[in-house]
Amino acid sequence: MARVTASGFPIRLGSPRLHLRRTGSTNTRARLLAASGAPHGTLVTAGEQTSGRGRQGRAWSAPAGRALLCSLVVRDPPRLLPLAAGAAVAEVIGPEALIKWPNDVLVDGGKVAGVLVEGRPQEGWAVLGIGLNVAVREGDWPAELQGVAGTLGLEPGAIEPTLARLLQSLERWIPASVADVLDAVRGRDALRGHEVRWTGGAGRAEGIDAAGRLVVRSAERTHALDAGEVHLL
Numbered sequence: 468m469a470r471v472t473a474s475g476f477p478i479r480l481g482s483p484r485l486h487l488r489r490t491g492s493t494n495t496r497a498r499l500l501a502a503s504g505a506p507h508g509t510l511v512t513a514g515e516q517t518s519g520r521g522r523q524g525r526a527w528s529a530p531a532g533r534a535l536l537c538s539l540v541v542r543d544p545p546r547l548l549p550l551a552a553g554a555a556v557a558e559v560i561g562p563e564a565l566i567k568w569p570n571d572v573l574v575d576g577g578k579v580a581g582v583l584v585e586g587r588p589q590e591g592w593a594v595l596g597i598g599l600n601v602a603v604r605e606g607d608w609p610a611e612l613q614g615v616a617g618t619l620g621l622e623p624g625a626i627e628p629t630l631a632r633l634l635q636s637l638e639r640w641i642p643a644s645v646a647d648v649l650d651a652v653r654g655r656d657a658l659r660g661h662e663v664r665w666t667g668g669a670g671r672a673e674g675i676d677a678a679g680r681l682v683v684r685s686a687e688r689t690h691a692l693d694a695g696e697v698h699l700l
């Protein structure tokens with residue numbers, strides 16, 4: 468019998484799968500599928516995105532055929548899905564991968580992966596979009612991403628095997644307990660002990676609290692950030 472999550476959905480991710488050579492955004496395609504009843508685990512992948520989206524309304528760009536670009540339909544998403552996804556991506560990369568709250572995955576200070584979770588909680592689904600720079604070459608980045616973005620430095624042939632490992636990792640991390648997700652993210656925290664700034668202020672990052680928020684100590688008080696963007700100073 469197929470293993471199922473606490474909500475009764477099969478653990479297995481990646482089926483059905485829609486692969487597009489080129490699309491606007493895999494998240495947009497997956498959202499349309501989710502809204503029309505696609506099952507938990509439905510996967511959309513693309514070789515290239517013409518209007519890939521990032522968090523905070525930013526664009527996400529990657530050269531054609533050199534990044535893993537995927538979006539999954541997740542039914543009954545856990546509250547910490549964005550953190551669980553970061554933990555899964557980091558696990559696939561290895562012990563050198565750190566997580567910059569909430570879910571940017573860094574290697575040697577460069578952002579190798581980003582996660583965009585979008586959904587309709589009232590309808591019980593989310594789309595989990597992940598962009599992972601598997602085979603991007605240093606010279607491929609536009610000027611504004613030089614020195615910010617990172618790459619695994621592998622060959623394009625590594626994209627499919629990396630996807631297979633990512634799906635296996637997500638199958639374990641999506642249904643994982645809150646305690647396990649927090650432990651994993653805390654163990655790879657790229658911000659802890661560093662000075663950071665966000666739109667509301669600046670201070671020293673002190674870790675991640677039991678609700679998955681970033682704790683920052685400023686001169687005046689302690690803040691618990693639950694959304695938004697934090698920059699290392």
Ligand code: BTN
Binds near residue numbers: 527536596
């Ligand atoms: C971020 O770090 O800002 C999140 C980036 C998420 C990018 C991925 S690529 C696949 C999926 N489709 C999108 O349009 N965005 C996500």
